[in-house]
Amino acid sequence: MSTTTATSLPASGLLRFATAGAVDDGKSTLIGRLLHDSRSLLADQLDAVRQASLERGDEHLDLAMLTDGLRAEREQGITIDVAHRYFETARRAFIIADTPGHAQYTRNMVTGASTADLAIVLADARHGLTEQSHRHAVLAGLLRVRHVVLAVNKMDLAGYDRSVFERIAEDFGDRAERIGLGAVTAIPIAALHGDNVVDPSPAMPWYEGPTLLEHLETVATRTADDGPLRLPVQYVIRAVGGYTGCAGQLAAGVAMEGQEMLHLPSGTRTRIAALDSPDGPVRHAAAPLSVTVRLADDVEVHRGDLLCAVESPPVASDRLDATVCWMSAGRAMKPGSRLLLKHTTKTVRATVTDLHHRLDVTTLRREPADELALNDIGGAGLRLDEPVHCDPYAHNRFTGGGVLIDESTNATVAAVMIDRATTVDEGAPRAAR
């Protein structure tokens, strides 16, 4: 087989974005409009919507019907769970994580945002920013979604008034700084009629920025080399002829043939003797590709180990401070709760040692709390039965994120974003990195 190169994944290709908005902000209509005006809908899908709209007695085409996939959603006219939708234009392909707006579905927003490069936060031009807009912005910030679009919708009902848009955009901008959001782009739209969604709006000549679709098509996505090498060992492949390969998906960085690297937890320094992509041998490969690494030295490797850059290894720790989004309706998180933490390819036992605070996502105040209930977000200390190799979530989503699992029900009960690893070896906790 010829040796090929699978390195950087350029900025175009694929953009994943999450949409969030309160119940009547018109999120489903916006997605419907985006699909409709970019000609991503086919005749039978439109017919189905037409039929459903007629049955409900709607006079116009209810584009929201396109996205509500479950019976209960259509009956109740709301979105219950995350749905994923796909469309493409000549410039880029898109995966939409369509997340419900209700406060009680915070966990779904967190789920959708965890893989998103961009989040669209909708606001109704007549009402300005609401508690839900704030909540969504905070979640996008916590999840470190790189780009945020504030879509000020229903501009038609606000007389296409420039000052209305600018006031909301300014409000949002002030807040975005406080919650550490990165780039924010505000766009005035009217999803029902299609203004500035795909086509520029003749009703808002004062707006000179991109339409929503133009922005989605051109915004920069992740770059390949966004940190030092991290390869969680997922599966050890053994085959006849003594072949032993460490298979996994690169969580960061570039792996190169001949490169020196560190095996954890052993601390052994070794080299990449050979690198296989799904298509065969390659000289180098970048995150997020799945690869198989063969090591130069005879190192004992297991699932749950980590291969990483020699010069900047992650911290190994059995004590973590983390931001937790609690996702279980059946049980609350309290100090003393025993759970499982799934982190990269490793699952360990975890005990909640402290609950530092609960975050009021509207006021951004940290309040004392003795438990986290469904959809609560808070800070907690976790103690693990064996160390994990982790980075702060702010540095790496994959080595900094985790989920908590309830061992008695096997349910996934929380999303975990590691703030810092603390070690206890020298008697006193110390912050890592």
Place this chain on the structure above:
Amino acid sequence: MPEADRLAVLEAEAVHVLREVAAELDRPALLFSGGKDSAVLLRLAEKAFRPAPIPFPVLHVDTGHNFDEVIEFRDRRVGELGVRLVVGSVQDSIDAGRVAEPAGRWPSRNRAQTVTLLDTIAEHGFDALFGGARRDEERARAKERVLSFRDAFGQWDPRNQRPELWNLYNGRVRPGEHVRAFPLSNWTERDVWAYVERDGIELPSLYFAHMRKVFERDGMLLADSRFVDRSPEEALVERSVRFRTVGDMTCTGAVPSRAGTVAEVIAEIAATPVTERGQTRADDRAGAAAMEDRKREGYF
């Protein structure tokens, strides 16, 4: 469009899911129908573990109403890869009185498949089933997780799914329960065809234009077969057709086509005004929630 990059990312994710399930569950199997999605899935499984062989068997739930070309293709691919093939037979389930032969104008055995599938899972103790389903196929599928938990009755509860964050999948099950794993969740019909082209993946000849005796029913072209009763008005005509999906002969429609190569098929899909399932699957027409209802019962 830098298609290669997009396919590389989708491939990396699918390989990750395959390895993750193989690592964490004891007895996975890969559902292989001989269709294009499962052919791609099988190729990805081959790539995820090589040079070692695929570490799980392939499972086909045979309705007994399959196209001959598909069964021939199934047996040949399985032979080439040297994987073990497990067949669950709907005919056997009917003969054993586990399920009734469907009747009516659309006597599809698709729904009866669920019983055979769940019986086969129980018989072999499978705790994970890989499937080639894509979320772009249907709006109930759009709601499904990559790893979808099924209870001891094989049921899917769309309102109580495990949250999936980043690339972390929770595959924990108790005895009798299982997960359905969908590594192609984020692929579209076009991605599948682009990958077939890029990787030179072989497909059953049904997918390419050929002359076939068909008749029209409710706007759909059905293949002539001993499994479907035609009424006198449903006249047979010989047409150049191909199939966009491959399923039971009683409910899988053909489309008029002259596309004889993968490239021609891709061009045809780009120009078509109708979705894959809308054009060719009678079983989804039973109501707005037909797929959702079947999935709740345990349908793949």
